[in-house]
Amino acid sequence: MKELKSTHFFLITSLLLFTASCNSPKPRSTDKKPNILFIMADDHAYQAISSYDGSLNQTPNIDRLAKDGMRFTNSFCTNSICGPSRAVMLTGKYSHINGHIDNNVTFDGSQQTFPKLLHEAGYQTAMIGKWHLKSDPTGFDYWNILPGQGQYYNPDFIENGERKRILGYVTDITTDIALNWFDKRDKEKPFCMLLHHKAPHRNWMPAPEYLNKYDSVDFPVPETYFDDYATRGEAERDQLMEIANDMYNSYDLKLPPINKEDSDYLEATFNRMNDKQKADWEKAYKSKNEDFINAHLTGKELAVWRYQRYMQDYLACIASVDDNIGRVLDYLDKEGLSENTIVVYTSDQGFYLGEHGWFDKRFIYEQSLRMPLIVRYPKEIKPSVNDKDMVLNLDFASTFLDFAGIPIPNDMQGRSLRKVLDSDTPDDWRDAIYYRYYEYPGPHSVKRHYGIRTQRYKLVHFYFDVDYWELFDLKNDPLEVNNLYNQPEYSSLIDSLKIKLDDLQKEYNDTTGDQFLPMPDVEVENLAKNCTVKLAFPYHKKYQGGGENGLTNGICTNEKGLGNSGYSAWQGFEGDNLDAIIDLGKITKASSISCGFLQDINSWIFLPRKVTFYISEDGKNFTLISEIKNEKEDNKLSVTREIFKADMQGQPARYIKVVAENIGVCPEWHPGKGNKAWLFADEIIVK
Ligand code: SGN
Ligand code: CA
Numbered sequence: 028m029k030e031l032k033s034t035h036f037f038l039i040t041s042l043l044l045f046t047a048s049c050n051s052p053k054p055r056s057t058d059k060k061p062n063i064l065f066i067m068a069d070d071h072a073y074q075a076i077s078s079y080d081g082s083l084n085q086t087p088n089i090d091r092l093a094k095d096g097m098r099f100t101n102s103f104c105t106n107s108i109c110g111p112s113r114a115v116m117l118t119g120k121y122s123h124i125n126g127h128i129d130n131n132v133t134f135d136g137s138q139q140t141f142p143k144l145l146h147e148a149g150y151q152t153a154m155i156g157k158w159h160l161k162s163d164p165t166g167f168d169y170w171n172i173l174p175g176q177g178q179y180y181n182p183d184f185i186e187n188g189e190r191k192r193i194l195g196y197v198t199d200i201t202t203d204i205a206l207n208w209f210d211k212r213d214k215e216k217p218f219c220m221l222l223h224h225k226a227p228h229r230n231w232m233p234a235p236e237y238l239n240k241y242d243s244v245d246f247p248v249p250e251t252y253f254d255d256y257a258t259r260g261e262a263e264r265d266q267l268m269e270i271a272n273d274m275y276n277s278y279d280l281k282l283p284p285i286n287k288e289d290s291d292y293l294e295a296t297f298n299r300m301n302d303k304q305k306a307d308w309e310k311a312y313k314s315k316n317e318d319f320i321n322a323h324l325t326g327k328e329l330a331v332w333r334y335q336r337y338m339q340d341y342l343a344c345i346a347s348v349d350d351n352i353g354r355v356l357d358y359l360d361k362e363g364l365s366e367n368t369i370v371v372y373t374s375d376q377g378f379y380l381g382e383h384g385w386f387d388k389r390f391i392y393e394q395s396l397r398m399p400l401i402v403r404y405p406k407e408i409k410p411s412v413n414d415k416d417m418v419l420n421l422d423f424a425s426t427f428l429d430f431a432g433i434p435i436p437n438d439m440q441g442r443s444l445r446k447v448l449d450s451d452t453p454d455d456w457r458d459a460i461y462y463r464y465y466e467y468p469g470p471h472s473v474k475r476h477y478g479i480r481t482q483r484y485k486l487v488h489f490y491f492d493v494d495y496w497e498l499f500d501l502k503n504d505p506l507e508v509n510n511l512y513n514q515p516e517y518s519s520l521i522d523s524l525k526i527k528l529d530d531l532q533k534e535y536n537d538t539t540g541d542q543f544l545p546m547p548d549v550e551v552e553n554l555a556k557n558c559t560v561k562l563a564f565p566y567h568k569k570y571q572g573g574g575e576n577g578l579t580n581g582i583c584t585n586e587k588g589l590g591n592s593g594y595s596a597w598q599g600f601e602g603d604n605l606d607a608i609i610d611l612g613k614i615t616k617a618s619s620i621s622c623g624f625l626q627d628i629n630s631w632i633f634l635p636r637k638v639t640f641y642i643s644e645d646g647k648n649f650t651l652i653s654e655i656k657n658e659k660e661d662n663k664l665s666v667t668r669e670i671f672k673a674d675m676q677g678q679p680a681r682y683i684k685v686v687a688e689n690i691g692v693c694p695e696w697h698p699g700k701g702n703k704a705w706l707f708a709d710e711i712i713v714k
Contacts, residue, residue, distance in 0.1 A: 059217070060150070061404065061430050062364060063217075063369050063371075064370045065219070065371045066370065066373075067221070067224070067371075067372075067374060068223075068226060070227055071345065071348070071374035071399060072377055072378035074394065076089050076090075076093075078090040078094070079100070084342045088350065088356060092372050092401045094410060095403050095405065097408050097411050097413050098400070099400040100413070101415065102420075103397055103417065103460050104396065104419070105420060106462065107377065107396060107462075107464060109130060109159050110132065112420055113375060114160065115127075115421055117140040118439070119141065119423070119425055119440060123536070123542070123543065125138065132161075133160070133161040134162045136160070136162045136164070141424035143165065143166035145219045146168070146219075150431065151168050151216045151217070151218045152220075153171075153208050153219070154172060155169075155204050156173060157172070157224065157225045158170075167221075169187065170187055171187070177197060178296065179230075179232035179296065180296070181195065181301070181304075194301070199347065201222070201225070202355060205355065219427070226344040230278050231340040231341045232340070233346075234343070234344075234347045235304065235307045237343040238308065241338065244339070246339075251384070254383040254508060260493065261493050266472055267470075268385045271333055275289050275293075277289045277290060277292065280337070282319065334381045369427075371402050372402075374399055375398070375420075376388045379395060389466065389473040391464065391478050391480070391485065393505070402444070404448070407448065408449070413447065413450075415452075417456075417460050422441035423441065425444075428443070458482065459528075459531060461479055463476070467491060468595070474493055476489045479528045479531060482501075483500065483502050485498070485499045496512045497512050498520075499511065548583060548596045549582075550581050553581070554713040554714065555620075556580070558579045558611055560577075560579055560607050560608070560609050560711075563607075564600060567599045567601045570707065571598065572597045572598030572707075572709070573595075577598050579609055580710075583623070584596040584625075596709055597625055597708065597709060598708050599632075600705065600708070603706070605622075605685065605706055605708045606686050608682055608684045609685075610681065610682055611680070611682070614679045614681045615680060615713075619713070620640055620683055620711070621712050622671055622685055622687065623669070623670045623708070624638075624670075624708055625666075628665055633690045633693075634667070636657055636690050637655060638685065639653070639685075641684040642682065642683055643682040643683075655672075655673070671687070685711055689704060691703075691704060
């Protein structure tokens, strides 16, 4: 638009154009459409990129991009967790609009996404690496993705629907696949590639060549590592993401396992290595682990050691990411593609590297809210650091469409960054960002919250099972340890921030904040309530569904809540049948008996193959009263709850036996095929 500003004629024409199609991008019909290479790592903290902060590591290849492009320091996500952030990027819409509020949801791939719009406009589109949205990718000519979180060593990939295991290290393989696709692509068409690395996601397994890279480095311990969360609330105190307390010894810290849970966790990652890989791995950790064991560390020293080990592995994973970005940039140079390709480097969110004592993300605080963002496009972007404009992952979709000359749909909620990238930020650029996090109850137990961040302040409300606010002054308290919300002198500031928050919720249509709350469990009166239960196979201690007599405690899952209820009422059996005898206490003439079962295939939970009900007067001789086969055995419904019910016709009985047959192992078509399947039972109800 710059070249048009000089004459009245052009000014008027451009104004007319502007009013005719408010949201249309600047057409540059003479230009060749730019290619788009959207590189994303998983959980890559900006603290671990040397152009942001060189105190931890060096990332020379990511820095190459930063040197020639625009690097943002105020780039943020709207919901700091993997699946939701990716869904926001694809759709240009907030989680409450695109529906992907947390990692439990299956992405609705039928909705509008920027790859689909680019594809319709003649782009060749490819999605390679971590996807994590559960449904198959849509809008891509080619996709080759990791199932779920993916594995570091010898990962499985699903190539346009076909699953294969590939020998090697995930970051290298992901890059190989990308370069291979570049070679084979139709060179007449512009491309858009989403190149999404798994690394450096938990459990931070470095490549063989980097297993000892940081052994002799002593990383600076963050100032807030021993944060006591004073002035803040339950959410900060009750989270389960402390390096000192919540990491597994073997799985996370690569020490010898100390209990069964620890070794079970490790098995899934270690057992897929081949002999050579296992030998390299054991050799690399052996002597440093021995040193650790002999040192008998406790207390703060142990906490610091755990931080150091975390940093060594996490940063070693990033070393491979950086090398592989170098390979891709070299390829673009060699093929003459660098000039006409927009290269983006980002992460799905930020990550804690010991700040507040934490790993993981989820909170609205700076380290997990802020995403690294570097954009290189020599044709339009001058090398610079943008440390003022607040930009969002919500803006990516509109930005890509704008650069490609495709009209930006009115229902996208982000704004194109094109002018910002041209160092010509619109005067009405946002002065506050809106955030909401939902995944609670859930992994790491970070409570639900929403809030806003302005250039200087952050206002947060934690809700659902708590109700409190926080205010931080980022200028005077950049470490966010001093919650000012309850200090009277801030009350008028708080009022004005609440108005702003309210305005943003209206603007983004997030005005029914409780629509995604998990449904509370319900209480059901019945004859079996509070009766004792004897199980032939124990329930798994992770999913206790009320414990010992949980199947008769009267507490039932809410049918609308299902998997979203946090599994509080479900009792889980891993690979085993539910085989329960309940004692009604006296001979009773009941009319019916029922039990509810869950299917949640993404969590490897399947309905039973069949359920059999028996009755007995003495607890020894049981009579079969009903055998119910699962009519939907072959269904692939992602989440469903079925009640299996038998008619007792008033026959006298004191004991009732319920046997629900676990399908055993995950079926052929399932990503977990061959692994133990879960059976989840709800309440046994006798009426
Ligand atoms: C797994 C990890 C968590 C992580 C979530 C979400 N545990 O559950 O530490 O927070 O994924 O990560 S693990 O034991 O399986 O490694 S996300 O990237 O998908 O959002
Ligand atoms: Ca992530």
